Every structure is written in C-alpha cells, then in structure tokens.
Amino acid sequence: MASELIAEERARVDDALLESLLHEALGGSDANDEARITALLLKLDSLGVSTGRTSSTGKWRPSSRWLPLAIAASLIILSAWIFWNDPARGQAYAAVIRSMRAMDAVRQYRVEATYRRRLVGERSFVADLYLDEGDRFVVRLPSLLGRSEVWLGGTPNDRWLVPAHGPVLVGGKSVTAGWLANSDSETPYFYLATVLERMSRAYDLEMLEPEELAPLWDGSQRVLCDHVVGSRREGSSPRLPAKIELWADKNSGVAQRIELDWKRPESGFGPVHWTIKLAGYPDLADDWFDYTGHCRDDHIVKNAGTVADLEAHTID
Amino acid sequence: MDAKFLFEILVRENAKMLIAYIRAAVSDHALADDIWQETMLVAWRRLEEFDRNRPFAPWLRGIAARTIIARRRTASRLVTLENAASLEHLGERLERVNSLKGDTLDEKLDALRDCVARLSDSDRQCIELRFLEGLKPAELSQRLNLALETIKKRLARAKQRIHDCMQQKLQDAGVA
DSSP states (O other), X not given: OGGGSOXXXXXHHHHHHHHHHHHHHHHOOHHHHHHHHHHHHHHHHHTTOSSSOOOTTSSOOOOOTTHHHHHHHHHHHXXXXXXXXXXXXXXXXXXXXXXXXXXXXXXXXXXXXXXXXXXXXXXXXXXXXXEOXXXXXXXXXXXTTSSSEEEEEEOSSEEEXXXXXXXXEEEETHHHHHHHHHHTOOGGGGOXXXXXXXXXXXXXXXXXXXXXXXXXXXXXXXXXXEEEEEEEOTTSXXXXXXXXXXXXXXXXXXXXXXXXXXXXOTTOOEEEEEEEEEEEOOOOOTTTTSGGGGSOTTOOEEEOOSHHHHHTSOOO | OOHHHHHHHHHHHXXXXXXXXXXXXXXXXXXXXXXXXXXXXXXXXXXXXXXXTSOHHHHHHHHHHHHHHHHHTTOTTTBSOOSHHHHHHHHHHHHHXXXXXXXXXXXXXXXXXXXHXXXXXXXXXXXXXXXXXXXOHHHHHXXXXXXXXXXXXXXXXXXXXXXXXXXXHHHHTTOO
C-alpha cells in the first residue's frame, strides 16, 4: 500500500520523520521519556495489573484486595533472597526499601540542580520541593528569567502550574512537560519514591559506613544515617543517573539527602548533578498541595488541554 | 519474573522509537503523549495476540497507526499524517533508521547528529535553534535578525543536506 504513495506524499512523510528525529536527537529530554514510562506503569498499577493476565472478555481483571500484600511479600522475599546471597548488598537494598516506605509526614526538600545545555552551557537552579503523605508534590521554582517564582504541583498524572504572570494552568502531566523541558526542571526526580524505586531495581547497591549529617534546619544536631551508593546496572537506561547516593535516617528511614550524578563527559548535555536535602517538616496550609494555595482568589484558571496552550502564555 | 516486568523491558526498548513515530504523524506533543500511552496500554491488553516469531516494534507501530487514524476524527487539525499508506511508509522509513549501528535509538541518532555537525555554521545554528531550543521560524527570524523567508529557506536547505547525508549513511550501512 505504501508503494502506491505519490512522490509528493513520500517527501512529506520523510520530512515529518526527519523533523521528529531531529527533535529527538537534539532536544530529546531524558526526564520526559522517563516520565512517560513512569506514568504508563502507574496507569497499569491503577488498572490493577499485576501479572499481565487479562480476562477472557479482554477487560482488565479487577484488582485483588490481596495485591498490596502480594507485592509486599514479593519485596520481602526478594530482600531475603538478596540478603542470603550477599548480606552487605541485602542491607543496602533493605535501607532503600525502608526509605521508600518512610513517607508518612509532610516534608520539605531543598533541590540544587545543575544542567548542561548546547549553546547555553552549564546552568543551576535551586528549588523547594514539598511532599505530602500520599502522592502529591509541590515545587517552588525560579522563573525562566529568575526574577520571580513559579509554583508547580500535582500527582503522578495531573499537574497545575501557577506562573508569575498569566493564568493558572491545570491539566494532565503533559501540559507542563514542554515548559519544564525549557526550564531545566524535570519532574520525575521530584518524585523521591520513583527515584528510590528505580534505585532498588536498576542499580547495584553498596552499603557504606553510616554517616552523621547535620539537618539543614538545625546545624547543632546530628542524624545518624545509612549511606547507600547505587551504580547504574549495565543494561539499564543510559538516561538514568550513573550514580545515586542515599543517606537515610537510621531510625526512621526518611531520606535525608539524595545525590544524583549523571557522570556526563564534558561534551555531554542534559542533567549533570542533583542534590536533594531534607529541609524540615513544615506545618503547611490545608490548600498547600492545591494551586489555590499559591495564587490570588481572582486569578484566572485555565484548563490547559495542550502544551501549545501553555506555551501561548508568557511565563516569567 | 512477572509479565509486567517483562513488558516494562519491551516498553523501555521501544519507547523512544514509538514516540518518534507518533510525533512524525501528530503535530501536538500532548496528543502524541496520549497516543503513546494508549498504544502501550492496547499492546499490554493484546500481548497474548503478539506473534513472538515477529519483531515487536512493527507490531507496536501497527497499533499506534490505528490509534492515530482513530484520533483523526476528534483532532483532525493536529494529525498531520492521516492515511494508512502514509503511516505505513513512515514505519518503513523508521525501520531503516533502526538498521543503523547502535543498541538504542539514541545511539543510532548519533548518525543524525554527525550530519548536523557537518553543516555550515549558519545552517547548523538554524537547525540547533529550531530543534534544540524549540524556536519557531518567526522566533528564529527575530533572534537572528533575518527575514522570515531567509530563515525558511535556510531551514529547508539544511534539512535537505541532513536528509542527503543520512541517505548516504544508510547506503554505507547497507540499508536499501
């Protein structure tokens, strides 16, 4: 059928493919790829998928109430198996799993990120990240020109954005993806649970000697932390950080500090280094994890269906 | 290893190739993301129908093509390659790129990056501003202080040179 295409249409297809590949080769974002995959996996989870079996009607098999128990059991069995075969690695794995589960209080993290981009060179930004007990997050980011701030929040599937000027934008995660790609802030790494989950699955883990860290909010205190270093396993996505280090409170398991290092050569572009430090347990307003907590009452709210809608607004 | 984990491996292996395919056919990135996810969900649901003796990527593209055609009814303005023959041709072209050296699409795209590097400084600047920074031709015109027509001609010339360079690389790699 394709052979019947007229030359003009073939040329149009070739041009469209070349444009798409150029976007991917020059402007492709690791984080957007990872976000797409994470969203798919979360969607499969939300549909109650655990083993890939579908019912005879082709519809999703309803989620079993035993599923969480089954997942917990498989994690325990996997931990036990690793521990049995390699106690040091087992401890490291257990520390990461424990940290994944220690998400039972509202926390604030300070994020310091460095990127390297073609033509522009290295750039850094500092952001404040807030996580609730569930799956909501809020980030305060510097705006593109650094004169004011932007608030971004949401869940794994939904996003809202309160820009410095213009209407509040509410929509699916793809709504903010284009803007984020340009602002150097890439959301998958704002989900600490995702970082830790990847660390437990795609990295070779090593437990180092425990270390004492001074909390950002009280330099006089010391928190004894498990220190785990993860090196990206061969065969894992080269877009993931080459090395992830985790310092987790030995008592509570709460992540105190996470460092992501892509170990990029001088000629490489993309994220270079992220440091995420626990900055405290703030008492936040009830609407903090909603856009209403970060804009005026009379702010116009736009349901932004597409990235184009978003890009139509000046964000500074 | 459970089926979902194996499926995730297949997703990771094919994610980039699939989004490149969809974005070539759809002008809106948000819609492309939606189609990508829908394609993967349909693939998961129909995994038992997949013939393991055949490659996975073309099967996935087949699902994507049907999804794109279905979306044309509700978002015709955003779907730029709208018929089955064009999408089939797109799949064939992408398969040729897939034959280039490299384990991942990113590695295969080194050939394309090399073609961009071979452009003249002025052409390369245009291409990088267009595809790296995402500037539209009108914005490029402002940034470079050149007439819009000049920018359009420069972009068309640069893309033609990249296309020719890629054809040569494909030929050198023995891809028909």
